[in-house]
Amino acid sequence: MTEPGPDRARIRFHPDGSAPREVRVPAGTTLFDAASWNGIAVDSTCGGHGTCKKCLMRVIEGDVPVSRVDPRAFTPEQLRAGWRLACRAAAEQDLVVEVPPLVTRPKAATVGVGRQVVLRPAVQKRCVTLPEPSLADQRSDLERLRAALDDLEFSADLRAVRNLSRAMRAADGVVTAVIVDDVLVDVEPGDTGARCYALAFDLGTTTVVATLLDLVTGTPAAVASVLNPQQPHGADVITRISATMMDPSALDRLTALAHSALDGLAGEVCAEAGVDRREVYEIALAGNATMVHLALGLDPEPLGVAPFVMAGREFPGLTARDLGVQVHPGARAYVFPALGAYVGGDVVAGALASGMDRDRRIRLFIDIGTNCEIVLAAGDRLLATAAPAGPAFEGAAIRCGMRAAPGAIEGVKISEDDVLLDVIGDVEPLGLAGSGLVDAVAALVSTGLVDASGRLATADDPGVPPGLAARLRTVGEERAFVLHAGPQHDLCLFQRDIRELQFAKAAIATGWSLLLEEAGLTQDDVAQVVLAGSFGSYLSASAAVRIGLVPGVSLLRIVSAGNVAGEGAKMALLSVRERAAARALLEEVRYVELSDRPDFNDRFVDRLAF
Amino acid sequence: MTEPGPDRARIRFHPDGSAPREVRVPAGTTLFDAASWNGIAVDSTCGGHGTCKKCLMRVIEGDVPVSRVDPRAFTPEQLRAGWRLACRAAAEQDLVVEVPPLVTRPKAATVGVGRQVVLRPAVQKRCVTLPEPSLADQRSDLERLRAALDDLEFSADLRAVRNLSRAMRAADGVVTAVIVDDVLVDVEPGDTGARCYALAFDLGTTTVVATLLDLVTGTPAAVASVLNPQQPHGADVITRISATMMDPSALDRLTALAHSALDGLAGEVCAEAGVDRREVYEIALAGNATMVHLALGLDPEPLGVAPFVMAGREFPGLTARDLGVQVHPGARAYVFPALGAYVGGDVVAGALASGMDRDRRIRLFIDIGTNCEIVLAAGDRLLATAAPAGPAFEGAAIRCGMRAAPGAIEGVKISEDDVLLDVIGDVEPLGLAGSGLVDAVAALVSTGLVDASGRLATADDPGVPPGLAARLRTVGEERAFVLHAGPQHDLCLFQRDIRELQFAKAAIATGWSLLLEEAGLTQDDVAQVVLAGSFGSYLSASAAVRIGLVPGVSLLRIVSAGNVAGEGAKMALLSVRERAAARALLEEVRYVELSDRPDFNDRFVDRLAF
Structure with a gap:
């Protein structure tokens, strides 16, 4: 398991003044990426476009062909000596590479779970001065622009060509070309390089979050969120899929609702940050497979029935318009690719933001929700699965369950004679959030009021602390535990609610234990558990361990990573290298x-x- | 001049049973193309997709790498012996190649000036049966399709992905993928391979012609034409450019008019042939630079003033929608690239259709109009220019001039005592078409009524045949020759009209004579003159020679090629190889x-x- 496979290259970096570092990367990775991903600082101001010519490295063992740009940066002697621009040098074989002392620091931003991302957005703004045409130089406007950007290869949107001619003549040849990936989407008169934005969307089943990113600085300019307006058509993905199966017009309606949510948020964040919608040149979206299918107008029915097949795993070449988002008319859209119908782009984005692919430790990534996605990283191996946890965590199947909103109990402590509740917003408790449910059951297990089989005690069971006996009731035929005696009615946790959680945690634990087994590991081997998603942030690690929802590791090894899908979407916008990493994850x-x-x-x- | 340049490869074909043939082609040309272009028959039923595995050839000298598809067609021994699939074998160096006996004949169509085009449209319909998904095979629909079409690499339109899932389930996995170039534009349920159409447009300043092509047979299904509705905004390109300069809204209006003409014709030919618009998957358009700019909504102003600069020479990646043509919603558009502001895509298309690049003879291609485009092919060299002929040939500057429509005189013969007129539609003559003007002046020169300086005789000049003297008049201050005495008024050719033609022919003759001089040739070296365009078809070769409009070669060497631009557009639809040839022409x-x-x-x- 430690041998590089046929598609991996081993690179030994010798950074000036520090110890050599050996890394393994997918074959074809550039030396620049391989170094950046592994925390080895490389000089660069252009972010790896091959224009600043600062990311110098010397290949001292192994061979890297001379790139088109290298001869502009090095003398023939230097090229023979192995000098290459790291951003253009793809490692196709094992290499030993010398990294010269650092002169500058590349521009970077911190995103995801403490990830440093060197800025290299798909959106590039390049200001150039185009020479005036003459009878001796009758090149077309587009040829003139291509010559000025000869380090790039791009196709041109018709709209961009229309604007090119106008911009050239309006600003004496000084124009800013806007290129997204390899498409020229616009040409603006003068130098507009300081204004360059993108939008990251986390399209959740429940909540949709938008972050407006300033691509020049790599920092968020505004954030906004909204409840997913598809909710009236079903609380979870299965009910929404069912809605499209029962009514042929529902798909169009759900698609339109997704578009309106995304576009509404786009308007909101742009207004807040004082950014013109036309200054947003790209959007990125992370969502589960159902949300992505609905947003793209793809029939989700096959996702809902065995064998759970997606229309496509990845959708390259999308535009913002395809997602109903009215920003720059040529804006592109990056949608995170999905692993499977139930391990969607949100999980890929989350795994990326958590650096699941960057770590040699054994780590479990668990995104708990109606559907629970689990990724196991074990050395070079990555395994993933989805466990059908059911609606326990969303509150839907729990009698007093509710979403994590003001009034929701998100934490529960039970002592010998009292119950302490943590309520969102410090108001009168209204219901039990998923994290509160786990806490409550864990506490009941600790105090012995729920036994190993999941049976809730009755008031007259032996060993029930007298201070809690009054809370153990029978409502109708069913046992219950009073969490909070309210002025109008009591908040009770019922036997059936405990069973729901019990089934959910069993499904999840079956998931990660089978993954560990597939990798020949046990839960004792797990170095870190990353709890993802907003639910993961609220969950008490000790309660999760107590009920067996997560492996029984030291609590210090359990990390709540928050909204990692949204972080992944931001990373994709800040760096095409991160997209390549997401793509590699998929493979x-x-x-x-x-x-x-x-x-x-x-x-x-x-x-x-x- | 006979040495292959660095970008040319020399291939010596040894066809079974016939004499070896040596050809030179741009480096990178496939052996299949090199053979087809040079009339060497090659077995193929798939048109060069690498699927029929019939175009076998053996490389006996030089080296051609083994392609991805070769191992499916040959044993390792055969590969070592040099066997390759010709459609996948690019000639990057000089080669000697053995061509085995022919088993079948590739499907081909005759277009252009007697050109045989082997069918290889950019539009491909491929019917495949997709295996049903299962829990053991959860590939997405798109992955399933890609696997079934693994000889192709394509991106997928979102619309095609939407339809893919439906089509798969509607027809038990039997679907027809529609691919244009490298884009999957649709997936249709069942086998729809028999219905596959494309539209060729010749977008002229005066007339717009559409041909609906059946891509399965390579034959036209319907043809229609219409006067260019932009005409009220100006009879020629300069006046239309001026219109956009004087009124900022004119460009949008002219663009909309071009779109309506193209879309109207699309509807007409589809209706005539009983073809659904959605069965048209690609359109091709040949037009001069101004017509193309206007149709694409590109500001034409820089075309009209020195230094005559285009927005772009080529516009890859266009859709039919970009040209306002409502056919299949994913239909692509191929617009012929232009050489210069005054040697547009129509000339490139015409040169292609005339095989100007396929011939070692010295040939002149002359497209006569307000702007006269001239291409000289001399061995490996191709030179082009544009001569400002002025409006004489369109009839606009000629007092009794008119377009070649019913009533127009298109031929004139003058004897000692009479004038014989050829009138379109056999009606009372209404005016003089361009070809009639050339005929009339040539006849007047022959009879001595116009002298070498272009001066028209008067009735009392010595040597005027008595039978014609009455036709020589002075109208106002100006000399005139009565072509036809009409019931209401006479049709006269005025001295000033003769001057217009004189200037036009001088400009054109200056053009071709300078090109010949650039190539170190004289007009005696010219093996063939191709007269292109509808005007060229009507022009009498002898008259054209008499007045010096074309080089003084034997009349047998002067060919009227007709609407070669439209033929070029058809060729581009029938074969991507022809597009590659057009692209090579440009280079x-x-x-x-x-x-x-x-x-x-x-x-x-x-x-x-x-």
Whole structure:
């Protein structure tokens, strides 16, 4: 497992003044990326476009062909000596590379789980002065621009060509070309390089979040969120898929609702930051497969029934218009690719933001929700699966459940004679959030009021602390525990609610335990557990361990990573290298389908106990 | 001049049973193309997609790398022996190649000036049966399709992905993928391979012609034409450019008019042939630079003033929608690239259709109109220029001039005592078409009524045939010749009209004579003169020679090629190889600007004499 595969290259970096570092990267990765990803600082001001000619490295063992740009940066002697521009030098074989002392620091931003991203957006603004045409130089406007940007290869939007001629003549040949990926989307008169924005969307089933990013500085300019307006058509992905199956017009309606949410947020963040919508040249979107299908107008039905097939895993070449977002008319859209119908682009984005691919430690990434996605990184191997956790965590199946909104109990402590509640917004408790549910059940297990089989005690059971006995009731036929005696009615946790959580945690634990087994590991090997998603942020690590939702590791090893999907979307906008890393993740992760495993039910039953 | 340049490869073909043939082609040309272009028959049923595996050839000298598809067609021994699929074998160096006996004949169509075009449209319909997904095979629909079409690399329109899922499920996995160039534009349920159409447009300043092509057979399904509705904004390109300069809203209006003409014709030909607009997957357009700029909404002003600069020479990646043509919503558009502001895509298309690049003879291509485009092919060299002929040929500057429409005199014969007129539509003559003007002046020169300086005789000049004297009049201050005595008024050719033609022919003759001089040739070296455009079809070769409009070669060497621009557009739709040839033409032709030549005026005066 430590040998590089045929598609990996081993690079030994010798940075000036510090110890050599050996890294392994997918073959074809540039030396610049390989160094940046592994924290080895490389000089660069252009972000890897091959124009600043600062990212010098010397290949001392192995071979890297001379790139088109190298001869502009080095003498023939230097080229023979192995000097290359790191941003243009692809490692196709094992190499030993010398890194000269650092002169400057590349522009970078901190995003995701403490990730430093060197800025290299897909959006480039390049200001050039075009020479005036003459009878001796009758090149077309576009040829003139191409010659001035001869380090780039791009196709041109018709709109950009229209504007090019006007811009050239309006500003005496000084124009700013706007290139997204390899498409010229606009040409603006004068130097507009200081204004360059992009929009990152986290399109959740429940909540949609938009972040306006200033691509010049790499920092957010404004953030806004809104409840997903598709909610009236179903609280979770399955009910929304069902909605499209029952009504042929529902897909169009759900697509329009997604578009309106995205476009509304775009307007909101632009207004807040004083940015013209036309200054937004790219958008990125992370969402689960169903949300992405609905947003793109793709029939989600096959996602909802076995064998759970997507229309496509990735959708290159999309425009912002395809997602209903009215920003620059030529703006492109990057949608995170999905691993499977139930390990969507949101998980890929989250795994990217958590650096699941950058770490040699054994780590588990768990995004808890109605559908729970699990990624296991174990050395060079990446495994992923989805566990059907059911609606326990969204509050839908819990009698007093609610979303994590003001009034929701998100934490519960139970002592010998009292119950302490953590309520969002410090108001009278209205219901139980998913994190509160886990806390409550964990506390009940700790105090012995819920036994290993998940059975809730009754008031007259032996060993029930007298201070809590009054809270143990029977409502109708069903046992219940009073969390909060309200002025109008009491907030109760019912036996059935405990069962819901029990099934959910069993499904999740079956998921990660099967992944560990696939990798020949046990839970003791796990170095870190990353709890993702907004639910993960609220979840108490000790409660999660207590009920067996996550592996029983030291609490210090459990990290709440927050909204990692949104962070991943930001990273994709800040650096095309991160997109390449997301793409590589897609290639490297093996998806393990649980639903057809003959041993799934046995494992599940094993994991039911608290 | 006979040595292959660095970008040319020399291929010696040894066809089974016939004499070896040596050809020279741009480096990178496939052996399939090199053979087809040079009339060497090659087996193929797939048109060069690498799927039929019939175009076998054996490289016996020189080296051609093994392609991705070769190992499917040959054993390792055969590969070592030099066997390759010709459609995938690019000639990057000089080669000697054995061509086995022919088994089948590739599907081909005759277009252009007797050109045989092997069908290889950019539009491909491929019917495949996709295996049903299962839990063991959860590939997305798109991955499933890509696997079934693994000899192709394509990106996918969002619309095509939407339809893919529906089509797969509607027809038990039997679907037809529609790919244009390298874009999947649609997926249709079942096998729709028999219905596949494209539209060729010749967008002329005066007339717009559309041909609906059946891409399965390579034959036209319907043809229609319409007068260019931009005409009220100006009869020629200069007046239309002026219109946009005087009124800022005129460009949008002219663009909309071009779109309406193209879309109207699209509807007409589809209706006539019983073809659904959605069965048209590509359009091709040949037009002069101004017509193309106006149709694409590009500001034409820089085309109208020195130094005559285009917005772009080529516009890849266009859609039919960009040209206002409502056919299949994913339909692509190919617009012929232009050499210069006055040697537009129509000339490139015409030169392609005339095979100007395929011939080692010395040939002149002359497209006569308000602007006269001239291409000289001399061995490996191609030179082009534009001569400002003025409006004489369009009839606009000629007092009794008119377009070649019913009532127009298109031929004139003058004997000692009479004048014989050829009138379009056999009706009472209404005016003089351009070809009639040339005929009339040539006849007057022959009879001595116009002298070498261009002066028209008067009735009392010595030597005037008595039978014609009555036709020589003075109207006002000006001399005139009565062509036809009408019931209401007479049709006269005035001295000033003769001067207009004299200036036009001098400009044109200066053009071709300077091109010949650039190539170190004289008019005696010219093996063929191709007269292009509808005007060229009507022109009498002898009259054209008599007045010095074309070089004084044997009349047998003067060919009227008709609407070659439209033929070029058809060729581009029938074969991507022809597009590659058009692109190569662009690279190979050197444009010679006349307007800044210090010797232009002297040459012009030299050429004025009849």
